[in-house]
């Protein structure tokens with residue numbers, strides 16, 4: 423099936439060939455699971471594949487490779503306009519804290535706006551500075567819509583993106599129960615696709631009702647090609663972003679510059695570099711000052727900072743073992759290669775430091791103060807990376 427870049431709507435689907443084959447075969451045999459869980463790293467196209475599954479379900483002439491791509495249903499699906507494909511995602515908490523119904527309405531308006539933006543801008547980096555959640559109102563809206571049943575085509579598919587965001591909020595049990603009820607007894611002709619980059623945070627009850635499918639990203643050269651040919655990035659920038667994004671188109675988009683400004687993930691990458699440098703300082707004062715540059719709330723927005731920090735630490739490990747070619751932050755390769763001579767770097771340090779970042783990542787899922795969390799993390803990094811000088 424050939425796919426061209428649309429004027430508006432979903433970007434072309436890349437990769438996931440094995441998953442697509444398996445899904446198309448399952449569909450043909452009438453064996454597509456009622457609830458699928460697509461999991462894998464952020465930005466690798468889980469929601470894009472979920473839309474493809476929606477297209478597969480509504481297509482009037484699906485083949486062995488998937489939806490035909492030509493019928494009316496396929497065209498509507500590609501434009502994110504198909505009435506049988508419903509897309510739900512984490513959203514900001516509505517500002518009007520009114521009644522349940524008012525909240526649910528505000529969330530529905532925000533969801534429609536989100537979809538309109540996605541339609542207008544097929545390639546858009548994800549915002550990392552906003553705390554979003556799957557609120558009870560969103561789940562109630564989804565449930566209400568699903569209970570109405572499928573329209574004229576007789577089939578409907580619901581996408582619930584970042585399903586792990588059901589847990590990190592109050593009233594989560596109620597939201598989870600509302601979702602569980604509909605997953606347990608889906609109306610006739612209804613399928614669900616959940617996506618998650620942190621399946622470990624999913625509620626057990628939800629995970630146990632889904633058939634999991636693990637997805638991986640694109641290889642570096644293919645990602646680079648998508649960035650130059652479709653997104654229109656300059657070759658050098660595309661190469662740099664593809665290397666750092668490790669197969670994730672969503673990440674790569676955030677690393678590209680935006681009208682001369684660094685992209686949101688590029689800013690975070692530089693931020694993570696300063697955090698690492700502060701962590702390597704002997705005086706706790708430098709680390710404390712660095713931590714104070716962060717907001718005292720919103721720890722859940724730090725996920726990407728931790729991912730960037732992990733790459734810096736792995737690069738430091740590569741430098742410590744003399745593997746310059748393995749360094750992903752290629753622009754800082756000279757600085758990285760100098761550190762093992764300059765510092766009392768413990769050879770096992772970078773691996774221990776990555777473990778400390780993972781621990782901080784788990785803590786950030788709760789409602790902790792980012793300044794305290796990062797002060798503690800930098801202290802842990804310092805202890806993990808350096809031999810004591812005494």
Ligand SMILES: [Zn+2]
Pocket residue numbers: 481482483484489490491492493494495496
């Ligand atoms: Zn079709």
